[in-house]
Amino acid sequence: MPFSIDNAVRPLEPLVAVDDRPLLLKGGTIISMDEQVGDLAEGDILIEGSRIAAIGASLRCDDAEIVDVSGMILIPGFVDCHRHAWEAPLRHLNPNSSNLLDYCCATHFTFGPHYRPIDIYAGTLLTAISGIDTGITTFIDNCHNARSDDHAAAGLAAWQHSGVRALFAPGPPLTGAWDEAGWPAHRLAELATRLGPETPERLVELGLMAQLLPDVWAQARAMGLPIVSEIPAPELADAIRKLAADGELGPDNIFNHITALPADVLALLCEAGVRTNVCPRSDAQYGIGDGGMRAFQAALDAGLEPGFSIDNETSYSGDMFGEMRTEFFLQRAMAQRDRFGGAKGVPPLTIRQVLKAATIDGARCAGLDDRCGSLVPGKQADLIMIRATDINLHPVSNAFGAVVQGADRGNIDSVLIGGRFCKRHGQIRGLDQGKLMSLVTATQTYLFAAHGYKPDLFCDTHDSLGREFPELTRFWN
The missing domain is CATH 2.30.40.10 (Urease, subunit C, domain 1)
Structure with missing residues (x-):
């Protein structure tokens, strides 16, 4: 039976038509x-x-x-260009995480395979409602745990119930069993039937999350859908150069992180019209590339106009204020260091530029700048x-x-x-916070029990979650 949620469980009242009165x-x-x-x-x-x-x-x-x-x-409204909304029930589980492996061990390799459709719904809805609270009115949801048609439908339903604008981009999980039959064309086609009429007033649009896989990209392109990819390491530079040489890059590509990419590769992205975003806190906390120290400035130097993205909430907060301030001080610190060392350096970043990245440039990244962002x-x-x-x-x-x-x-x-x-x-408006908390708590309790994890409210590390590193060829290649 296709995924549906009982109205008695929904924490938000159903959306009503916009008032005709100005x-x-x-x-x-x-x-x-x-x-x-x-x-x-x-x-x-x-x-x-x-x-x-x-x-x-x-x-x-x-x-x-x-x-x-x-x-x-x-x-x-703020635009978050890259969020894994399904992870919200794992909020702040791993605040001291220092690398990508720590992050994966607290999400993909442990709890991710246990997610049911209702857990995807709970996490996504919590992200959306929290977005309203913090002023984020548009998200690009990189749902890289869409294990079945029902998992993907649950994520889509949460956005539709929330009243938040979103580009929902389901993707395959990194580890664990999943329904690969008909991926991605069948799953995307099934989701497309749930979108409703294509009007400017429609709040939720569809995309695809996929790595550097032209054959998979072609299926999304046949449906006119944008493609979101994680680009968290300079080691992907050669693959991007080949894609550019083969004519595979275009304005329907959205690249996250773009951390420590060489200048020539950033120039290729600009020439192809690839949309980009940077993750100031994520890259710094997890040591992705050079820690994101120059990702934003390097993108600007290449002629790109990247948006900002929060990525996840397993280590830090989900608000755009933190993202803006982090990037401002990262760039200022690097510029001042260059100046102190006698280098000409770059002009200091301005507050207006930071807000631009969090609004209109984010809307461009989502392909929604004709609707929002200014x-x-x-x-x-x-x-x-x-x-x-x-x-x-x-x-x-x-x-x-x-x-x-x-x-x-x-x-x-x-x-x-x-x-x-x-x-x-x-x-x-229309929120029953008790229902929301019950829904999310039930998901967290189930996930912890399913993995056999005993929560410790005061621990510094999570060695009990393991440090194995499964093959990631499905996602990263």
């Missing part, structure tokens, strides 16, 4: 992330249905619901409202500085996605 947000500080719209110290945003209708000063609309947003900073009339109304009157932000001397360097999830008053309030006055 919504007029009055008197806020607006950071649009669009050069033509610009930024307004005090301005209004008129929303009609799911779209932004107008942005300006002293807007009027006689039949609109008026919302006073004075004392708030309005920005586009506040522009005609685009979908995906935005967040940050209370600038909170004690940690007041007084505001620089709006970009307040958002990137000062704010946190507690300052997010409201979140709109497609014109619909998903969070308002600090509360997530």
